[in-house]
Amino acid sequence: MYIKIFLVGLLLICQLFWSGFVATPGAIAFSSNQNLVAEVWRIVNQAYLDDSFNHQNWWLIRENTLKEKLDNQEQTYTAIKEMLATLDDPFTRFLPPDQYRGLKVNTSGELSGVGLQIMINPETKALEVISPLEGSPAAKAGIQPKDTIVSIDGIPSSTLTLDEAATKMRGKIGTKVKLLVQTPGQEPAEVELQRDRITLNPVYARMDDSTGQAIGYIRLTQFSANATKEVAHAIANLEDQGATGYILDLRNNPGGLLQAGIDVARLWLDEAPVVYTVNRQGMLGSFTSNDPALTQAPLTVLVNQGTASSSEILAGALQDNGRAKLVGETTFGKGLIQSLFDLEGGSGLAVTVAKYETPNHRDINKLGITPDQVIPSELLTFSQVATPEDDQYQAALKLVTNNIQLARSNQLAG
Helix, strand or coil: CCCCHHHEECCCCCCCCCCCCCCCCCCCCCCCHHHHHHHHHHHHHHCCCCCCCCCCCCCHHHHHCCCCCCCCCHHHHHHHHHHHHHHCCCCCECCCCCHHHHHHHHHHHHECCCCEEEEEECCCCCEEEECCCCCHHHHCCCCCCCCEEECCCEHHHHCCCCHHHHHHHHHCCCCEEEEEECCCCCCCCCEEEEEEEEECEEEEEEEECCCCCCCCEEEEECCCHHHHHHHHHHHHHHCCCCCCCEEEEECCEEEEHHHHHHHHHHHHHHHHHHHEECCCCCEEEEEEEEECCCCCCEEEEEEECCCCCCCHHHHHHHCCCCEEEEEECCCCCCCEEEEEEEEEEHHHEEEEEEEEECCCCCCCCCCCCCEECCCCCCCCCHCCCCCCCHHHHHHHHHHHHHHHHHHHHHHHHC
């Protein structure tokens, strides 16, 4: 058996392959469904953070579950979910094959499809384009932000959930999909797109000089496999443009890969602790930053109730080390680390295996991180984020501008 990689967040992946159950001589042979139940039980038994298993007899739970009727996949999946529910841990969960594949897509940084970021418009309830990804089939076809996807391969988008619509546009490289697209003020037009490999960029960056200072704005939406590279690229570009300060927007970032959260923190920190981890044996592990930061410019970080897990690791590291001030609302409060294990049949199992603490040894689970400047959130459309209508962003802009001026005064005084 082997563990490939740790992940943390609402979307968390670590893969481990376990061999199937081998019955001892004379033992009653298990069915394939019973094997799956036993496999899930064993993984939790060996890896779960709480070795009291929510103060219950975990072996008895196994025996009772194996006695249930497990004649088909649906019954087996239900039994596994009920077994895990006794742990009273929403982050330790069974993932059917379709959900497991979706998690891997979200954290891999790559997929095959047409390259559209989509949303359900809260007012019209229509499937709307947020943005086509640069260089994607959708971008090359001229699809624009705010276009409406009326149908996908003849199926009205009004009958699909957001996940269902995204799934229908994904597919094998080289296959085609027909979209009925309506640009505001125009008649719907059919567009046939050929799916291709799409690189998901979790970073949006631009320069803001509205205050008279060159402020680099970086929004990070999740900690996927390519997050560190894209943030580093954004910092380098903004430095070339003369950025004198930065705003890092982690609002509504649910987390992702643990290593990505640590590595992004290292981009902003000189030699400093990033995060501590504690396993079921109480053993303390640590991750540190050992190289110079990419920039020493003043930094402000935007957070809210949707800032979770890896995002909180990053925010806590920057706050505890005095590298950045946090603006917004108290974060989600997820201080637990999961691993995701491969199971037979393409399903997966997420298991809480450790907890983490910030550099100042704060346990933020169910507590969150309180920002240095609390600014209540407001309901914003996608186009209003990081604009004059965004009060949290404006507060961050004011704070980082003041810090730039203070830094310059200190340099002159020195």
